Amino acid sequence: MRACKALIRHCRFYPIDSVLSLGVIALINWVLWASVSWIVQAADWSVVSTHLPLFATGSYPPDQRWRPLLWISLLAALTLITLIVPIKRGSNRWMGMVLPWCWVSMIPLGLVLMAGGLGLSNVPSRAWGGISLTLLLTVCSAVLALPFGILLALGRTSDLPVLRHSSRLYIDVMRAVPLIAVLFFGKLLIPLFLPMQLEINQVLRAVVAFALFAAAYVAEDVRGGLQAIPQTQREAAAVLGLSPLQSLQLVVLPQALRIAIPALTNQAIGLLQNTSLMALLGLVELLGIGRNLLANPAFIGRHLEVYVWLGALYWLFCTAMALLARKIEHSGPTLNGRSA
Amino acid sequence: MKGTRRWLLQLAVVVLLLTLMGVLINNLAVNLIRTGLGLSFSWLSRPTGFALAEHALPYRPSDSYAWALLVGWINSLKVISAGLVAATTLGVLAGSARRSTNPLLRGLAALYVSVVRQIPLLLQLFFWYFVALLGLPQSNPSPLGSLFSLTNQGIAILGVHLSVEFTAVLLGLSVFTGASIAEVVRGGLDSVPRGQWEAYRSLGLSERLGLRKVVLPQALPAILPGLSSQYLNLAKNSTLAIAVGYSDLYSVSDTSITQTGRAIEGFLLLLLSFLLLNLLINAVMQVLNRAVIRRGQRS
Amino acid sequence: MNTAIKAHHICKTYGADHRALDDVCVDVISGEVLVVMGPSGSGKSTLIRTFNGLEEIDSGELDVLGIKLDNEADPRHVQRIRRRVGMVFQQFNLFPHLSILENITLAPMRVQKQARVQAEAKAHSLLKQMGISEQAEKYPAQLSGGQQQRVAIARALALNPEIMLFDEPTSALDPERVKEVLDAMRTLANQGMTMVVVTHELGFAREVADRVLFMDSGRVIESADAKTFFNQAQEERTRKFLNQIN
Numbered sequence: 001m002r003a004c005k006a007l008i009r010h011c012r013f014y015p016i017d018s019v020l021s022l023g024v025i026a027l028i029n030w031v032l033w034a035s036v037s038w039i040v041q042a043a044d045w046s047v048v049s050t051h052l053p054l055f056a057t058g059s060y061p062p063d064q065r066w067r068p069l070l071w072i073s074l075l076a077a078l079t080l081i082t083l084i085v086p087i088k089r090g091s092n093r094w095m096g097m098v099l100p101w102c103w104v105s106m107i108p109l110g111l112v113l114m115a116g117g118l119g120l121s122n123v124p125s126r127a128w129g130g131i132s133l134t135l136l137l138t139v140c141s142a143v144l145a146l147p148f149g150i151l152l153a154l155g156r157t158s159d160l161p162v163l164r165h166s167s168r169l170y171i172d173v174m175r176a177v178p179l180i181a182v183l184f185f186g187k188l189l190i191p192l193f194l195p196m197q198l199e200i201n202q203v204l205r206a207v208v209a210f211a212l213f214a215a216a217y218v219a220e221d222v223r224g225g226l227q228a229i230p231q232t233q234r235e236a237a238a239v240l241g242l243s244p245l246q247s248l249q250l251v252v253l254p255q256a257l258r259i260a261i262p263a264l265t266n267q268a269i270g271l272l273q274n275t276s277l278m279a280l281l282g283l284v285e286l287l288g289i290g291r292n293l294l295a296n297p298a299f300i301g302r303h304l305e306v307y308v309w310l311g312a313l314y315w316l317f318c319t320a321m322a323l324l325a326r327k328i329e330h331s332g333p334t335l336n337g338r339s340a
Numbered sequence: 341m342k343g344t345r346r347w348l349l350q351l352a353v354v355v356l357l358l359t360l361m362g363v364l365i366n367n368l369a370v371n372l373i374r375t376g377l378g379l380s381f382s383w384l385s386r387p388t389g390f391a392l393a394e395h396a397l398p399y400r401p402s403d404s405y406a407w408a409l410l411v412g413w414i415n416s417l418k419v420i421s422a423g424l425v426a427a428t429t430l431g432v433l434a435g436s437a438r439r440s441t442n443p444l445l446r447g448l449a450a451l452y453v454s455v456v457r458q459i460p461l462l463l464q465l466f467f468w469y470f471v472a473l474l475g476l477p478q479s480n481p482s483p484l485g486s487l488f489s490l491t492n493q494g495i496a497i498l499g500v501h502l503s504v505e506f507t508a509v510l511l512g513l514s515v516f517t518g519a520s521i522a523e524v525v526r527g528g529l530d531s532v533p534r535g536q537w538e539a540y541r542s543l544g545l546s547e548r549l550g551l552r553k554v555v556l557p558q559a560l561p562a563i564l565p566g567l568s569s570q571y572l573n574l575a576k577n578s579t580l581a582i583a584v585g586y587s588d589l590y591s592v593s594d595t596s597i598t599q600t601g602r603a604i605e606g607f608l609l610l611l612l613s614f615l616l617l618n619l620l621i622n623a624v625m626q627v628l629n630r631a632v633i634r635r636g637q638r639s
Numbered sequence: 640m641n642t643a644i645k646a647h648h649i650c651k652t653y654g655a656d657h658r659a660l661d662d663v664c665v666d667v668i669s670g671e672v673l674v675v676m677g678p679s680g681s682g683k684s685t686l687i688r689t690f691n692g693l694e695e696i697d698s699g700e701l702d703v704l705g706i707k708l709d710n711e712a713d714p715r716h717v718q719r720i721r722r723r724v725g726m727v728f729q730q731f732n733l734f735p736h737l738s739i740l741e742n743i744t745l746a747p748m749r750v751q752k753q754a755r756v757q758a759e760a761k762a763h764s765l766l767k768q769m770g771i772s773e774q775a776e777k778y779p780a781q782l783s784g785g786q787q788q789r790v791a792i793a794r795a796l797a798l799n800p801e802i803m804l805f806d807e808p809t810s811a812l813d814p815e816r817v818k819e820v821l822d823a824m825r826t827l828a829n830q831g832m833t834m835v836v837v838t839h840e841l842g843f844a845r846e847v848a849d850r851v852l853f854m855d856s857g858r859v860i861e862s863a864d865a866k867t868f869f870n871q872a873q874e875e876r877t878r879k880f881l882n883q884i885n
Contacts, residue, residue: 006443021444028448162350166357173611176618178576181590181610188603192371193364236732239691240746241722241798250745254736273460280462280583287463294470303470311459311467318458333778335735345714 039308047302048309051293055313058129058284067113067120068132074109075135078102079320083327107143110136125203129284131313137207137275137285142268144211149218150253156219157226167219174216180277182213187281206278214271221263225256258332265325269318276314286310368604383600384409390595392587394503405596412592413613419509419588420578420617424571426514431521431570436556438526441547449522456519462580464516469508469584505586509578517574524570528563529555560632568625575617589613641669643802643833644690649699651685651857659685660696661857667802672834674844674865677854678880683837686854687804690835691724692717704801722750725795729807731787733779733794739766740775743794751798758797765793769823785816789823796827803827805836839884845869853877 048055057068082099114136116122128136155167174182186209187202229252237247257264279288290306293299299306372379384406391401395411396418437449456464476492488497495502502510532555540550579590590610597606644667651660659682667673675683688694689701692708701708704723706716733742743762747753753761766772769789771782779787788808795803805824809817821843828834828847838844844851844865851868853861853876861868861877872878 021442024444024448160346160350160353162353166353173615175572176615177611178579178590178614180579180582181607181614184594185603185607188597189607192603193367232728232730232732233734235693236728236734239693239721239724239726240794241718241750242746243718246749250749251734255734258736269458276460276462277580287460291466303466303475307463307467307471310463314460314463315455315458319454322458333736333738334780 043305043308044302045305045309047293047299047305051289054130054293055286055289055309056131058133058289059127060129060132061123061127064121064123067123068128068130071106071110071113072132072135075106078106079324083320083323107139110139125201128203130289131286133203133283134272134275134285135317137203137210137278137283138268138272140207141210141214141275142271144207145214145218145271146264148211148215150222150257152215152219153222153226154248156223171216171219174213175220177213179213179274180280183209183277183281186212202283206281206283210271210274214267217267217270218264221260221267222256224263225258225260226252228259229255255335258329258335261325261329265322268325269321272317272321273314286313379604380602381605383602383605386600388596388599390599392592393585394506394587405600408592408596409589409609412587412589415586416578416581416588416590416617419506419513419581419586420575422510423513423517423574423578426510427517427521427570427574428567430514430518432525434518434522435525435529436551438522439529453519453522456515457523461512461516461577462583465508465512465580465583468511468515469504472511473504473508503586505581505584508584509581509586509588512580513574513578516577517570520570520573521567524563524566525559527566528559531562532558557635561629564625564629564632568621568629571621571625572618575621576614643667643669643704644835645700645702646686646689647700649689649696649701651682651689651694651696658682658857660689662699663854663857663859665852665859665862667833667835669801669833670831671849672828672836672847673850673852674848675835675837675852675854676839676844676880677860680856681854682857683852683854684806685857687726687806687835687837690802690804691721691726693726722746722798723800724802724804725798725800726804727788727791727795727806727808729810731779731784731791731811733787733790735779737778738775739771739777739779739782739790742779742790743797746794747797761797762793765796766790768826769793770819783816784812785819788812788816788820792820792823792827802833802835805834805838807837807839809838809840841869841881841884853880855880 053062053065056072057065060068078099082103085099112118112120114123114128114132115125152167152171155163156171158164158167183206187205190205190208233251233255234247237251238244242250275285276287278285279291284292287310290310294303294306385404387402388405388408389401390408392399392408392411394415396414397407397411399407399411434449434452437445438453440446440449474492476490478493479491489495492504494504495507536554536558537550540554545554578588581588582591582594585591593606593610597603600606644665646663646665649660649663650658653659661682663682663686665673665686675686677683685694689696689708690703692712695710695712696708697710699709703720706712706720708717708720733739734745737745740759740762743765744755744758747758747761748755763772763775766775769792771786771789774782774786774790779790782790792808808824809820812820817840821840824834824836824843825847836843836848848865850862850864852859853868853872853874855876861872861874863873868877869881872881
């Protein structure tokens with residue numbers, strides 16, 4: 001409503017604009033009407049609605065489907081709780097302590113639920129798929145890429161030439177290569193560089209390739225954060241008798257990482273989107289499921305329905321991640337005047 | 341005392357890296373001997389035996405792998421350079437629109453950025469190719485006749501024919517990168533002090549003129565670094581062309597490696613081409629950057 | 640009478656020819672308050688930064704609390720010195736991501752391995768001494784400059800230092816905030832703390848200093864007890880400086 005008023009006022013001042021605006025509004029109305037009527041009438045959603053479990057879990061054994069579904073629901077619930085509960089300093093300390101641990105525990109929980117163990121029957125990674133695989137790939141690669149990226153950033157900013165140059169070489173080469181090449185050659189080459197007896201499964205290979213790739217980008221973001229920390233912070237830590245390692249761990253890194261949160265969020269969202277590349281390389285994650293369905297002659301001409309559905313899902317995941325990151329960012333104290 | 345520790349630490353890192361490389365290379369050698377491959381580039385001169393749908397240079401299946409890779413490289417350059425122009429135009433328009441006085445424009449631009457940036461490029465490519473372009477009618481009688489035609493065989497403008505594959509990759513790359521460039525442009529505009537906007541408005545300049553002559557030139561130094569990293573992203577993302585069957589460098593490399601089994605040599609060649617491409621884009625952006633800075637100093 | 644800091648003929652050069660410290664000799668006796676004055680760029684900050692190893696000296700002899708701090712000093716010795724010498728900076732340099740209480744307990748818990756209860760009790764008593772006990776749970780960005788600087792003093796005191804170094808502690812403060820910080824320092828001096836203070840505050844120097852050192856261009860121009868220094872300075876340059884800032 002307020003937007004309408006703003007528009008009317010704007011048009012009073014810019015008459016040429018108002019003619020254009022009317023045209024655009026007409027166009028928007030037409031697009032909206034066409035979309036809605038397509039979604040409601042023309043589209044045949046049976047290709048989506050009859051395959052919901054497939055989109056969620058891939059070809060996971062039907063009697064075990066509750067395991068990936070449980071993991072997805074827990075993730076969704078945790079996301080909602082984190083977004084709704086106010087984590088302000090002082091108030092609600094308890095939530096501020098418990099939530100991070102809940103998040104950390106989601107990783108081993110997801111692995112056990114998907115792979116089996118602890119009394120659950122083993123399900124080979126070949127049978128993993130759909131949303132659960134997309135989320136698992138994202139989470140595992142991110143968790144591996146973060147520490148590796150931080151190490152690379154520290155190496156890149158070190159005053160020891162050997163460390164600095166080798167980190168820099170790695171970062172620059174990785175950032176020059178397209179991801180699909182890293183994934184494709186990771187698939188071909190990782191087995192060549194490993195001893196003959198050692199075989200690692202396809203999901204793990206993908207996770208390693210994603211993590212190696214993402215770490216180079218994480219490193220540059222963390223480096224940006226490190227450079228934003230004034231030298232005087234290190235001095236203040238030094239005069240208190242903290243060792244260089246303690247100064248890094250307790251003073252410099254916590255601040256640098258908080259400054260890097262927006263950039264790191266973009267990397268995490270990019271990572272989630274990039275897991276879709278595995279659809280070209282033989283894993284049936286979310287996009288892979290869509291492709292497989294469309295290859296079925298029964299669903300010929302149902303491309304738009306599937307793509308709109310997949311687009312909505314990806315949009316939802318990415319937006320949820322962005323909201324989560326903003327929440328984390330705003331829950332900390334102010335750093336040097338800017339809210340970080 | 342301090343010096344010795346530094347050297348010891350570095351020595352330890354060198355030893356660690358060398359050991360790691362040694363183990364990896366040893367495994368590689370063992371595996372290569374086992375598969376009887378070895379390292380060699382002689383396959384580059386052998387005929388490929390596969391056809392390429394699109395080639396700017398004359399090409400037949402009897403031509404060599406090296407020639408095929410060159411044709412692929414040119415195809416990549418073609419789509420990348422067209423994509424750079426289109427994405428920049430789209431990005432600058434959408435980025436400026438987000439700071440426009442017209443709320444409708446602002447809303448549209450925000451919608452574009454928030455939708456496109458949260459959906460994987462690969463999915464968008466599939467949409468452009470399978471739905472938007474292949475969904476077109478076989479023949480599309482248009483009033484413009486031979487000037488412009490849009491069918492599922494491709495697009496013809498003034499006698500220039502663009503294939504469906506090329507168009508899909510171009511659309512996908514430009515729309516996707518355009519949204520990221522819009523964010524870069526918006527950030528650049530925000531870096532210009534509010535006083536500058538108020539100053540041109542108080543002088544009675546129109547919004548468009550003020551943006552073009554006052555604000556954008558001052559925002560450029562803040563925009564260029566982000567822009568060049570988006571350009572590099574576009575170049576790297578162009579490899580997703582393989583998903584819709586456009587014969588770019590990566591797709592030709594992929595086929596060649598599958599046929600010859602020369603993964604390591606293929607990877608090295610691809611790495612080299614992309615390092616070259618990066619250097620090229622970086623060099624151009626450096627020149628631009630210097631020009632902008634020089635102009636900033638003069639005024 | 641113990642000597643806390645012995646500096647003999649110390650020199651320090653930046654870059655090719657900028658002599659920050661040029662053959663400086665000074666002894667600081669336990670329990671005394673030494674005020675260092677001089678125009679900006681005179682080397683006074685560099686001098687006190689050498690006293691806890693933030694700056695390495697190029698030549699000369701420097702002995703702090705019986706530990707040698709020359710250019711071949713073991714980094715571990717430097718660290719040991721820093722636990723016994725507190726320092727307060729011009730820009731406070733509190734850790735913005737930690738609360739006031741955490742700022743103060745960080746070093747006692749991590750360096751001296753004190754228990755949390757003990758460290759926090761000490762922190763609260765220091766905050767009370769500084770007159771800001773109600774700020775413990777806040778973050779640095781929520782405090783005024785004067786309050787932040789008092790937290791910085793408390794943070795340094797939490798390690799029970801034998802010497803306190805102050806590097807222009809009031810220069811970054813609003814004029815009306817200067818007094819609260821100087822009062823805290825005065826209390827500290829009255830408790831017998833060994834202090835080296837770089838400052839332009841003449842009133843504080845007159846009232847609290849036992850001795851005043853005047854530096855210019857990296858050299859010690861004059862060193863005298865406070866009364867002599869302010870009333871009968873020997874050197875022309877000292878008198879000129881005092882006239883300028885008066």
